[in-house]
Amino acid sequence: MDKRTTHAEQHNAAAAAEAAVESGRLVQVILAGGSGTRLWPVSREQYPKQLIDVVGDQSLLQATMKRMDGFAKTWDVAAQPVIVCGAEHFYVTSEQASDCGVKPCVVVEPARRDTAPALTLAALTASSDGDDPILVAMPADHAIADVPALHLAIDVAARHAQAGEIATLGVPPTRADTGFGYIRLGAQLQDGAHRIDRFVEKPAAELAAQYVASGGYWWNSGMFVVRASVWLAALKIFQPDMYAACVQAYENAKRDDGYIAPGADAFAQSPSDSIDYAVMEHLGKPESPFTGVVVPLEAGWSDLGSWDAVWEAMEKDEFGNVANGRVLMEGATTTYARSQGGRLVACVGTSDIVVVETDDAVLVADRSHVQDVKGLVSRIRQTNSPEADIHRKVRRPWGFYDSIDNGERFQVKRIVVNPGGRLSLQMHHHRAEHWIVVCGTALVTRGEEQFLLTENQSTYIPIGVQHRLENPGHVPLQIIEVQSGAYLGEDDIVRFDDKYGRCN
């Protein structure tokens, strides 16, 4: 028996599992902390794959937020999902939620600690009002083609969760994929689910083929259904340090409307680990006071874990090609091509090739080598090239800017300020700025003056003069900014006042 598991804790856990049967309330938990470099150059640290429309018209995060819509009415699904994401993605996460009519509770992780602490913060958040809901936890960056089939699986899993089990969704494999973890099935239950025998890591090709042939293994989808109190009790037993750090961080949290920022110092003390390693792998052991079940998910699931997986997940033409954006195929077969930056991408006679074009980088990969993209990004990072982590287009709380040109002593940006958006009151030591409004209306602060500029008007901000740009209107404001000076780094900025708290 695990030394850390005392009899008293076992008793607590059993009691929690029993209490769990009382509530039929579900809370969707979206784990949105990934950095997704395997879909570089579209996905980068600064703007990772869950925020992007990798498949379909909306971002993967948005598709995930809408994934519980229309769920069977026998369950009470909370209107407010809990999203756990990195601090640097809070504004865009909120914006994307607002765009699709969702008002989430966003838990901002002060540091990256993998999925187990993330789910723990979500469990504490979802049960903070004294309720003990069933958490339906799912990564923000997967695709699921058949949502009704997902709902059926969640329904089955929730019944088990209601009975105190920790349920996970497993995907019956369709090929010997080496990119997934597998779950070895235990005894089959009446509703098609299985007891979990054990979790196994990504296998080599031969082993994966054996797993698939045996019929006794399913892919680990990374989706979990568990009562909040059961999760917390299990974590307390299996990972007491993590539990303590998360509870402390949650107690120290700053809160605002739809926003929770757990205490950074306490959270920093938490070990980093995944749900699989921290808890699920312990379930099969004889001494575990908790048990797990795996529910089959046959819903066109994909983790979109590589450009090959993206190609797999999308509809193809008669030659097996997928074209996204301004793409021309000439004699190409089984080719995936995406024009993200808007340039014309032409594929001639290619086969099993992935082409991804962005504003500042182009990836061309053989489909059988797409797993090497991750290593490539590390190599780019080592050369201090910005393309590893940062896009040319940079999102800010007030909108975004795009660096459209630069030369020895100048730089040109297009700046788009959302209605109501307001840049910080700032000053530069080394550059002057010319602003030309090309769309909308700007409220400009320049030294002691304040004035409005409309389309086709311009102003000049000399070096050392305090200034601020805001959009007082109802349509996005677009300006062209021409910076002129000897040093044009982003760090030449002195902020005096900022609506978004960026002065400190």
Next chain:
Amino acid sequence: MDKRTTHAEQHNAAAAAEAAVESGRLVQVILAGGSGTRLWPVSREQYPKQLIDVVGDQSLLQATMKRMDGFAKTWDVAAQPVIVCGAEHFYVTSEQASDCGVKPCVVVEPARRDTAPALTLAALTASSDGDDPILVAMPADHAIADVPALHLAIDVAARHAQAGEIATLGVPPTRADTGFGYIRLGAQLQDGAHRIDRFVEKPAAELAAQYVASGGYWWNSGMFVVRASVWLAALKIFQPDMYAACVQAYENAKRDDGYIAPGADAFAQSPSDSIDYAVMEHLGKPESPFTGVVVPLEAGWSDLGSWDAVWEAMEKDEFGNVANGRVLMEGATTTYARSQGGRLVACVGTSDIVVVETDDAVLVADRSHVQDVKGLVSRIRQTNSPEADIHRKVRRPWGFYDSIDNGERFQVKRIVVNPGGRLSLQMHHHRAEHWIVVCGTALVTRGEEQFLLTENQSTYIPIGVQHRLENPGHVPLQIIEVQSGAYLGEDDIVRFDDKYGRCN
């Protein structure tokens, strides 16, 4: 006997051939009229491959202009080459010549008529002072690795030309290439040259293999060495209409320093044909008063007729890769990648793939399908997409502009004006312009005013106001132009005065 060949003409030709022995003067003729769509997207109608640094640091045209440097002193090589090019490329051709210290005589073709009329205009130009030099004609868009070996071949060819022969350089084949024409060898001469038996068109793969195995065929390099009078006499016999049209066009020419513009109306009457078809194919016939020889050229010659040929012509790394510009290879082999627009291009696990990135288009092609690029460009042209023929960066006599951004009612350009360059005095009906100088000094005419602007200064040109931009300085002037208005087409321009004659 060809009905058009009279006895008198035969006599004339023979006399010309005899006269030819007298002069040892060589004139390099550069045929620079190609449009080179097979190297799209780098090479386009508006700025074709000879103007681009496809291999090495200088453009192919510049490399061609320097190709007679250091030629053996037994011949008197004229310092001024004759370049025949399209009118739209006159300024950039002159600029490139000037950049490498060459003062050519540029013959501007009023229309495209293939190489035979081009060589005819060059022959008339080179012999206009009463001299009868030997023309050394070469396409502007080929690569030759071993220039001393080329010089040896030209020396042999020139001796034959001096004796009244029409000589061509043939390349002993190293593979069964189906992209070239072949020359069937006749009797061998003492100096390694052969009589020309006949020219054969690009063969199918099987036939090409037979040609190469037989040892009796060489590739047709497209380079010719012939006395001006011999060429003209031969053309008069074999293509009397072409001869008459070219002579008339030459007589009607406008001339300036280093510039000849043959009469457009007369030239339009000329049939369009290549040197091969118009003259060379007739040489082997018994009734021909002229004979031809083919001189072996073993000098690392390439016509750079496809991206595969470019890959072949360049130095490779240990994996057979060629990287040009900001390129990263990760597990790639036999891959050619070129970053022309400056974006990072990453090739992961690719093999036998060509990747060419430019400002507005990306080509990815399997090396075995690069001949299909030509068809692709036709398809793009059919959709009226500018990427078929025009680059984002547009060259003008005064410099260039680059369209760096655009939106619904605005457009942003970077304009670079060469020292002494001067845009036309102009006016727009539908757009206002903001100019910000980011490098150098501008002389601005705006309505009745004229003033200087230096770095970090700006001005505004309202709709309907006459204006002009010039660079009075000694360094390139760079400005950022922000256009604002409802219609931003290039055709909204009324020109009042233009240094480069573009008012009409």
